Amino acid sequence: MPLSNNAYNLATGNKWILTIPFKSIDQKFSANNVALNLTNFSIPELTIESADISQYGRTFNVPTGTRNEDKTISFNYMLSSNWHQYDILYKWFNLVSNQDTSGYEVTPSEFLLDLSVYVLSEYKNPIFRIDYIGAWISALDAVDFNYQSAEENIVHGFRINYAFYKFEGLG
Helix, strand or coil: CCCCHHHCCCCCCCEEEEEECHHHCCCCCCCCCEEEEEEEECCCCCEEEEEEEEECCEEEEEEEEEEECCCEEEEEEECCCCCHHHHHHHHHHHHHCCCCCCCCCCCHHHCCEEEEEEEECCCCCEEEEEEEEEEEEEEECCCCCCHHHCCCCCEEEEEEECCEEEEEECC
16 A cells, blocks of 8 residues: 655654734734744643443443543743843733732733744744634743853743634645
């Protein structure tokens, strides 16, 4: 049985870009979106719940049609030399939380964003897009300052929660 050429084309040099529509949070920002060069992230694991039913003395495991997924995603990205990505994430974090008191001072519609991750081929062409709908930042990771790795790019991480996501092939 012959195999198509796609069976031999393995993903080797892919790149991931996260876009955040930050203009909706900070009107002073000149661009509509901020792009982060991701070093890693995971597409969420999707499972379907199941239930056992008995019929004629036998037990069968059948799908319930209900998805079971963790709606938290961690992203790691490379900081630019002026740290503008961290500044933007910190502003977003401060909209969701208040350092001095509990709760937030704005309505959720002001900080819930629709984020997009573009997966690019080794030739930098978009292959597919993952949209995280109704996302909000839930954690900013620590930034380690270390002279031992001063020549390396500084990688920072953060986590979001989201309502749901969509996957769309672009190629």
